[in-house]
Amino acid sequence: MTIVLCALFIAVAFMFRKKSAESFVQYAIAGGTLPFFLILFTDIATIMGVGNFVGHSAKGYEIGVANIPFVFGEQGAKVLFALVFAGFAARFTYVTIAEMMDDLILRDRIARALIAILTSAIMIAWTSGQAIGMGALFSTFTGTEPLPMILLFSGVFIVYTTVGGMYSVVWTDFIQGSLLIVIALWFYYRIFSEVDFSYSALQSQLADVGGLHLAALNLSAMEVLSLFVTGVFGILAAQVYWQRCFAAESPKVASRAMLIGGIVAIVFTSLTTLAGIVVYTKNQSLDPNQAISYFILEELTPVAVLAFFLLVFLAAISSASSLLHAASVVIVNDLVIPNMKKREESFYVNLTRWCVLLVGVFSIGAALLFESIIDLFSLAYTMAGGGVVPVLIVGLLWKQRKSEKFEMGERNSRVSVWGARAGILAGAVVSVTAGILWGVLVSAVLTVLVSLMLPNGKLPVTEA
Numbered sequence: 001m002t003i004v005l006c007a008l009f010i011a012v013a014f015m016f017r018k019k020s021a022e023s024f025v026q027y028a029i030a031g032g033t034l035p036f037f038l039i040l041f042t043d044i045a046t047i048m049g050v051g052n053f054v055g056h057s058a059k060g061y062e063i064g065v066a067n068i069p070f071v072f073g074e075q076g077a078k079v080l081f082a083l084v085f086a087g088f089a090a091r092f093t094y095v096t097i098a099e100m101m102d103d104l105i106l107r108d109r110i111a112r113a114l115i116a117i118l119t120s121a122i123m124i125a126w127t128s129g130q131a132i133g134m135g136a137l138f139s140t141f142t143g144t145e146p147l148p149m150i151l152l153f154s155g156v157f158i159v160y161t162t163v164g165g166m167y168s169v170v171w172t173d174f175i176q177g178s179l180l181i182v183i184a185l186w187f188y189y190r191i192f193s194e195v196d197f198s199y200s201a202l203q204s205q206l207a208d209v210g211g212l213h214l215a216a217l218n219l220s221a222m223e224v225l226s227l228f229v230t231g232v233f234g235i236l237a238a239q240v241y242w243q244r245c246f247a248a249e250s251p252k253v254a255s256r257a258m259l260i261g262g263i264v265a266i267v268f269t270s271l272t273t274l275a276g277i278v279v280y281t282k283n284q285s286l287d288p289n290q291a292i293s294y295f296i297l298e299e300l301t302p303v304a305v306l307a308f309f310l311l312v313f314l315a316a317i318s319s320a321s322s323l324l325h326a327a328s329v330v331i332v333n334d335l336v337i338p339n340m341k342k343r344e345e346s347f348y349v350n351l352t353r354w355c356v357l358l359v360g361v362f363s364i365g366a367a368l369l370f371e372s373i374i375d376l377f378s379l380a381y382t383m384a385g386g387g388v389v390p391v392l393i394v395g396l397l398w399k400q401r402k403s404e405k406f407e408m409g410e411r412n413s414r415v416s417v418w419g420a421r422a423g424i425l426a427g428a429v430v431s432v433t434a435g436i437l438w439g440v441l442v443s444a445v446l447t448v449l450v451s452l453m454l455p456n457g458k459l460p461v462t463e464a
Contacts (some may be wrong), residue, residue, distance in 0.1 A: 002313055006156045009172045009317070013160035016167035024095065024348035027165035028329045029247035032093040036253045039244055042170040042322065043261030045177035046240055047078065048184070048268060049126070049319030050133035053312050054292060060276025061291035064214025067273045073228035073270050077235035078262030082255050085236070089245035090254035092408050095390070098334040104406050105395035105413040107456075109338055111420040115388050116154050116334035118428065119239045121292060121380035123327035124359065130320035130366035137312055140293040142307065150364065153313070157321040158360035162353050166247060169321050176318040177386070182300040183311040184268060190304065191275045191295065194282075202274070205281040214277050222437075230436050233385030236392075240326040328355040379432055386431025386439025391415065391423040394447045419451030 020027045052196075059067040085284070094100040098115040106112060131154050135146030160168045195202040206212050235241065241258070248254035279291040286294050296308045332352045395415040406412055415423075427443025 001157055002003070002310065005175075005314075006152075007379040008175070009156060009160045009168075010163075012171050012175075013162075013164035013168035016164040016171065020163075020165035020167050021346065021349050024333075024352065025095065026167075026332065027324075027349045027352055028095045029093065029243060030166040030170065031248050032247055034166075034244075034247045034253075035249055038170045038174055039248050039253055039257035040260055041177035042173035042244060042318075043078070043241075043257055044172035044264055045180060045314075045318035046244075046322040047075070047261060047265040047319075048177075048180055048315045050130050050137070050312060050316045051157055052269050052272055053184075053187075054133055054137065054264075054289070054313055056272040057276035057279070057292040058288040060214075060273035061185050061280050061286065062276075062288040063125075064211075064277050065217055065273070068217070068270060069223075069228050070230070071269045071273060071447040072266065073230060073232045074235060075262065075265040076228075077232040077256055078241070078265055079283075080232060081236060081260055082240055082258035083116065085242075086245045086248075087251035087255040088406075089242055090248045090251040091462075092246065094246050094408070095243070095333045096155065096330050097237070097239055097388075098330065100242070101388075101392055101395065102334075103124040103408060104411060105392070105415050106417065106420050107411050108417040108420060109418065111391075111424060112334055112338065113419070114424050115384075116330050118380045118384040118388055118424075119237055119344060120327045120335075120382055122234075122237065123239060123323045123330070124363045125380065127320050127323040127327065127360070127363045130316040131364050134313065134316040136289075137293060137309070140290060141297065146366070151369070154320075154360065154364045157317050157324065158364075161321045161325050161360070162356045165349075165352070166243075166325065169325050172321065173318050176314045180311060180314045180318070181264075183307055183314070187308060187311060188268075188271050188275070191278055192271075194278055194299075202277060202281070206277070207283055209284055211277075211280050211284065214280060226435060226437055229440065230382065233389045233436060233440060234381045236389045237381075237384035239330050240322050243326050243329065304387070312351060324356060324360050327363075328352055331359065333353055358397070382431045382436055383428035386436045387424040387428030387443055390427055390440050390443035391420050391447050394444055395420070398448070398451075414451060414455075415447055416451040416456045417455055418454040419447045419449075422450040423447030443445050 021458070025031055030186040044160025047366065055068065056071065089100070090322070092100060094103065097119060098112050101115060102108065102112040109348040121142060131150050134153050135150035138149035139146040160172060203212065203215050206215055245254040245258070248257065276291050279295045282299070285292060296305055300308070320379045329352060332348065332355050336351065398414045400412050400414050404412055423446050426446050430442045
């Protein structure tokens with residue numbers, strides 16, 4: 001079944017090969033013409049990666065409901081994004097968040113490059129995580145080396161993403177997302193039948209095995225706030241979500257799809273956390289990362305095991321292709337194109353295809369051979385949340401001409417070049433060293449203060 005689906009995904013990509021090659025904007029955001037159902041399912045398929053079914057179940061097994069604040073931050077950020085930013089972003093046909101910030105707020109190649117480095121690093125780290133997580137699960141289920149599965153899995157999503165660009169990503173996500181929802185609902189039904197679909201029954205079983213601490217939210221208000229802010233600001237810096245809004249055919253389509261996708265994400269990820277707690281009632285001596293695998297192998301039939309493996313495969317491959325495409329588009333659009341002479345559209349498309357291929361190979365190879373490199377890349381999640389997002393919010397709120405709407409090609413912000421650079425760098429560094437709450441505060445304050453002290457009118461601007 002997995003081989004058949006892989007062949008189908010590659011075939012879909014070749015169906016859209018010519019369409020995606022018409023221009024760079026077609027390859028990157030499908031020309032900004034995607035309808036509601038494609039935006040909705042690509043949102044859901046991208047959100048529901050390996051982390052949802054393995055990572056959050058591990059957290060549920062390890063810390064219980066204390067994981068819920070992070071879930072509401074990370075996944076609730078999609079709802080916030082839908083309500084505040086999605087409709088706004090869909091008014092434009094930018095390709096990346098860095099390009100949007102550069103055009104509306106910054107007009108500075110250096111700041112644009114800093115944003116691009118941080119946002120692409122997030123996507124690269126997450127791409128690696130999908131492949132490694134898939135391989136680890138395959139190894140657990142079969143008892144064999146994960147490398148063959150990682151290579152097969154990676155080869156498939158790299159090929160179909162390279163060939164069809166955004167079109168292949170969203171149409172394969174439609175297939176993957178449809179199957180994923182059906183299998184996920186079955187999985188949740190099966191696991192919660194173990195506690196008669198009752199939270200009180202779950203608490204009772206936890207009490208029997210000395211696990212009531214998993215049902216208690218033993219966190220301080222500051223810890224809850226920190227987890228929530230980390231999730232919210234990290235997601236707001238994620239290129240993959242902005243890109244879908246730019247690709248939507250209208251603001252209404254973007255906001256509705258993101259809203260529904262965010263609600264689905266909150267529900268599913270919260271249920272996955274609770275699933276990890278259910279597994280704890282069965283066995284209290286597991287490695288948290290193996291918790292859900294233990295339940296599947298020990299408590300379910302072989303057919304159910306196959307269904308769960310297919311579920312995680314669909315979740316991983318849909319997320320990986322979206323993340324890889326997003327990272328590659330950022331690299332080309334914000335690090336390469338602004339620093340070269342204008343070329344034909346076909347050149348940019350081919351360049352991005354090569355970038356998808358090379359970034360895909362790098363992300364998988366680095367994760368397999370040099371895991372510490374990917375750990376460094378993953379720091380960008382916190383760095384971008386603490387550095388990029390405050391500058392974005394300040395830049396949009398602190399307008400030069402308050403009565404005018406933002407329009408493409410017209411800078412309308414009082415944030416200066418040096419204010420943006422200071423905010424991005426300081427926020428990123430402080431977020432890693434002292435925590436994201438301090439990072440956000442320092443970034444916002446420095447952005448305003450430096451912009452007031454060093455406004456653009458007194459300094460040469462390095463325009464993109």
